[in-house]
Amino acid sequence: MKALVLEKIKQLSIRDFDIRETLGEYDVRIAIHTVGICGSDIHYYERGAIGQFVVREPMILGHEASGTIIELGKSVRNFRVGDRVCMEPGIPNPESRATRLGIYNLDPDVRFWATPPIHGCLRETVVHPAAFTFKLPDSVSFGEGAIVEPLAIGMHAAKKAEIRPGDVAVVTGAGTIGMVTTMAMLAGGCSKVIVSDVQDEKLAIVAKMGPVVPVNVLRENLKDAIARETDGWGADIALDASGNEKAIAGLVDLICPGGHIVLIGMPVGPVPMDIVAIQAKEARLDSIFRYAHVYPRALALMGSGKIDVKPLITDVFKFKDSIKAYEYAVHPKPTSVKVQIEMA
Numbered sequence: 001m002k003a004l005v006l007e008k009i010k011q012l013s014i015r016d017f018d019i020r021e022t023l024g025e026y027d028v029r030i031a032i033h034t035v036g037i038c039g040s041d042i043h044y045y046e047r048g049a050i051g052q053f054v055v056r057e058p059m060i061l062g063h064e065a066s067g068t069i070i071e072l073g074k075s076v077r078n079f080r081v082g083d084r085v086c087m088e089p090g091i092p093n094p095e096s097r098a099t100r101l102g103i104y105n106l107d108p109d110v111r112f113w114a115t116p117p118i119h120g121c122l123r124e125t126v127v128h129p130a131a132f133t134f135k136l137p138d139s140v141s142f143g144e145g146a147i148v149e150p151l152a153i154g155m156h157a158a159k160k161a162e163i164r165p166g167d168v169a170v171v172t173g174a175g176t177i178g179m180v181t182t183m184a185m186l187a188g189g190c191s192k193v194i195v196s197d198v199q200d201e202k203l204a205i206v207a208k209m210g211p212v213v214p215v216n217v218l219r220e221n222l223k224d225a226i227a228r229e230t231d232g233w234g235a236d237i238a239l240d241a242s243g244n245e246k247a248i249a250g251l252v253d254l255i256c257p258g259g260h261i262v263l264i265g266m267p268v269g270p271v272p273m274d275i276v277a278i279q280a281k282e283a284r285l286d287s288i289f290r291y292a293h294v295y296p297r298a299l300a301l302m303g304s305g306k307i308d309v310k311p312l313i314t315d316v317f318k319f320k321d322s323i324k325a326y327e328y329a330v331h332p333k334p335t336s337v338k339v340q341i342e343m344a
Contacts, residue, residue: 173242
């Protein structure tokens with residue numbers, strides 16, 4: 001089948017790729033419609049590796065996807081051919097201890113699309129477990145369906161944050177993950193979210209999402225802005241979606257006594273944190289890795305209109321222009337958020 005293949009570092013091709021997938025009794029076969037380009041895809045394209053995951057042979061990219069079911073396994077009962085769906089890209093080992101404990105995102109044996117040596121979904125069809133496939137509400141487009149995957153990260157962070165109605169949160173970083181985290185925090189009950197970044201264009205987009213206070217840290221001190229918005233008390237919750245060492249180290253200064261820190265972004269190396277400062281505030285410190293059990297809630301919020309991801313879809317390319325899409329995604333315009341590729 002036709003696929004977008006990472007041949008080696010900075011070399012992509014659109015070509016026939018011999019990948020044969022057997023339809024199991026609890027699987028569905030899906031014709032891919034839309035695939036988003038993620039930061040991890042760009043990282044593999046530019047560097048050929050993320051930590052221990054190294055691209056050693058040609059690999060199909062892509063893991064943020066939506067499509068249409070074209071075939072059912074003989075024991076699948078909750079889907080029909082023609083259903084529009086999105087897919088959770090990580091498939092855990094059902095017998096692992098992590099999966100049995102309900103933390104399947106932490107299963108060491110998880111098989112995640114476009115994470116070497118597992119191929120991604122930028123191809124004509126995929127076979128996927130029905131248990132990790134989800135129907136799209138009628139009001140949700142294929143493009144929006146392909147954003148459920150990054151939204152799930154923000155949803156998982158909001159779940160870890162244990163929001164109390166009326167909480168004030170701060171999110172450092174206004175990229176895609178910062179934006180979906182802001183959406184999730186507002187949907188979860190925050191009265192206000194203060195969002196920081198260095199790009200006015202990104203802050204302008206996130207400022208339209210509701211009661212959001214944008215702060216460009218090149219011009220304004222974030223701690224001062226939070227003090228102004230909270231009468232000097234500090235934010236109830238601080239979430240980092242940047243992975244920036246300085247931003248992470250400074251999170252404790254942004255929260256109120258008894259506040260909560262949630263780490264989302266991944267720094268390139270170890271980050272020093274002031275443990276005594278954290279203890280002096282009795283701050284809680286949480287982290288997330290991908291997500292678990294949040295796709296149905298994300299889709300419910302999108303279907304109800306509580307979360308609207310349409311403004312995040314800024315650049316759409318046809319499959320025949322996939323290589324151009326990746327070249328653009330490496331150096332996008334400041335107004336770009338999510339680059340997507342349409343297969344159909």
